[in-house]
Structure formats: structure tokens, C-alpha cells
Amino acid sequence: MSYGLVGLYGIYLIFVGVRGNANALVANVSQDGKNFIPWVLAVLVLRAAYASDTLRPMVKPFIGLAALTFFLKNYAKVVSQVNQIMPANVQLPT
Numbered sequence: 001m002s003y004g005l006v007g008l009y010g011i012y013l014i015f016v017g018v019r020g021n022a023n024a025l026v027a028n029v030s031q032d033g034k035n036f037i038p039w040v041l042a043v044l045v046l047r048a049a050y051a052s053d054t055l056r057p058m059v060k061p062f063i064g065l066a067a068l069t070f071f072l073k074n075y076a077k078v079v080s081q082v083n084q085i086m087p088a089n090v091q092l093p094t
Contacts, residue, residue, distance in 0.1 A: 015085065042066055 029036075042071060049059045071078065 039066075039070055 045058055046063050050053045
């Protein structure tokens with residue numbers, strides 16, 4: 001098993017453990033899955049191109065741009081979800 005998958009599973013367990021809402025998380029992921037598929041495909045294409053030694057220097061910036069774009073596109077959703085699990089005195093700006 002790769003370290004990335006173990007890390008993602010660990011993050012999942014932390015978020016679910018903090019709130020105890022595994023069923024809500026699964027429902028939200030299944031509801032928003034159609035919007036997530038293009039991002040998964042982009043990551044898979046970039047991963048395949050990164051495996052090539054000749055393409056690796058050109059792919060590195062695109063990996064960062066894909067992560068940045070995903071975060072900025074979903075910034076309000078990410079902040080609202082993080083604020084739900086944070087204590088009331090520690091909130092991220094929206």
C-alpha cells in the first residue's frame with residue numbers, strides 16, 4: 001500500500017473521529033462524486049506523465065497548479081468544513 005493512500009486514510013479517520021460522522025461523509029462524497037471525477041482523471045494523467053523521466057520536469061508545475069486550482073475552486077467549502085470541526089475560538093477567515 002502506498003504512503004499516499006495510508007495518509008489519506010489517516011486524514012479520513014481523524015476527521016471522522018473528531019465528529020463521529022462517517023455516514024454523513026460517505027453521503028457527501030457520493031453526492032459530490034460527479035464533480036470530483038475530472039479531478040481524479042487529471043491527477044491520474046499527471047501521475048502517468050510524471051512516471052516518464054523525460055516529461056517529469058514539465059509535469060511538476062502542473063501538479064502544483066492542479067492542487068492550487070482544486071483548493072481555490074473549493075475554498076469556501078473547505079473553510080466551512082474545517083470551521084465545523086474546529087473549536088469556536090479558532091476559526092479560519094472566509
